[in-house]
Amino acid sequence: MKQFLEGAQAIAKTVSLCKPAVISAYPITPQTHIVEEIATLIANGQLNAEFVNVESEHSAASCVLGAVASGVRAYSSTSSQGLLLMTEVLFNIAGMRLPVVMCCVNRAVSAPINIWNDQQDIMTVRDAGLILLFAENIQEACDLHIQAFKIAEDKDIMLPTIINIDGFILSHGYEPVEIPQQELVDKFLPEYNPPYKLDVNNPLTFGSLIGPEYYLETRYAIHETLNNEVKKKILDVAEEFTKIFARKSYGLFEEYKTQDAETIFVSMGSISGPIKDVVDELRYKQQKVGLLRIISYRPFPQEIVKVLSKAKKVIVIDKSISLGAQSPLYQDVVSSFYITLQSDAIKTLPKVVGYICGLGGRDVSKEEIFEIYQEKDFVSTKFVSVKQENLGSFI
């Protein structure tokens, strides 16, 4: 039965069905509701887990690192500055090949302080060796959590996974959500049985000093795992999830009306919802438009080129920017195209344009998406709806 639940509550309930043994987190808006609800579930005896209160996100990440290293399932959640404070530890977790699962409730990064949504925070750890998934709605956020443990903990993978959800829009939004039965989750998600762990009877060292002879291979191994095992596993797990839970899960990316599309939007996260609405309205007016929604941002599915190269124009929408260069998703789409062209798998390139919107919680209206669709000029890093009067003396 569907319940009308807040995103954070729904995620907390779902995480609890995955039976983590250790939760550690430090409060930060807009993530806090998730771990508050998990703490309540533990206090009420509904979840048998240890909640470790810590003094910072650096410690929270360290705590789940230690927990997973000791051989149990662990979970954390954070946003923005909190994620930035975890950065050092997240690289360690990936390097030690520990399958921590986390939620990043995406929020803008200071300064100036801004508690609202964009996707800049997660881009700071884009290259750490994490699996990064993006949810469009609350149901998908829950579904991806269940899948994340299964992907991360696979013996051939053993990599941390972060599920990204847009701050406030999904974390504080209420939607009808199906929280699955415990038996189904148990059937889908086996107990965590790590191939290695901290054990006094079989001592191991994690993250030790390693010389130039070996370090490069550790990076190579993570890279290869992401591009091979993880991509395959994401698809397999989505398929199995769809069967067991009788609810569609899309895997690496979702295609929405791309079949005969001449223009295809590319986006990730909750902004894909209004884009789908715009696609429907344009389709009604006989315009051939579609959307390709990225779910797995790392590993990045270069396979999208197969879908996108049939279009004449590709419009990439980012909620973050690599200041001084282009926006991250745009860079990934453009380079995927160029690499595929070089390998002769495609002969021509569509026009690929890039827009940046929604930074620091700026509303993105359907009208703005329509305007983006209609724009004829080539743009690569265009900020949507910049208000000249707000710029002051900075330009």
Add this chain to the structure above:
Amino acid sequence: MKEVIIFARAGQGAITTAQILGSALVKSGLYAYAFPHFGAARMGAPMNAFLRYDTKPIRLRTRIKLADYSIVVDETLFSEQDPNESLKNSGICLINSQKEYKSLDGKKIISVPAGRISQEITGKVFANTVLLGGICAISNEFKIDLLYESIKERFKGELQQLNLKLAEEGYKYIKKI
């Protein structure tokens, strides 16, 4: 798709109001999406909760500028602004107020002394629940029985009884006028 805006100050229960109303709509077989927008993110600061509902899943997540129904929990938010401005054409606004507002261009502004009603019954100001009962009397899209069910899920014990009573009073108040 219909759209509702709740005007309140942080701490006055706008999100709870949207959640309870949304839950009642979902129980009636519709899809709904409720979400808050904070201004200064501080207790007492003006804020909104938004609610969309439709026969199909809601994908639109932008803030609502004009509502089919607006619920004003705190009248002082409209000291400089006309509640008519919160509405689409033929929209209805339910405002917690003891004074009358002029309705413009086919819109309707209905005053309910929700704060006073709550104060008299509970000794506390739960104006939002009175308004929730009221809106069920305005449109049959909002079913009072399902509202009661949602309130029962949201609150337990004495708080549940108080809120049920206040919703009923709000419903009866509108039915009478």
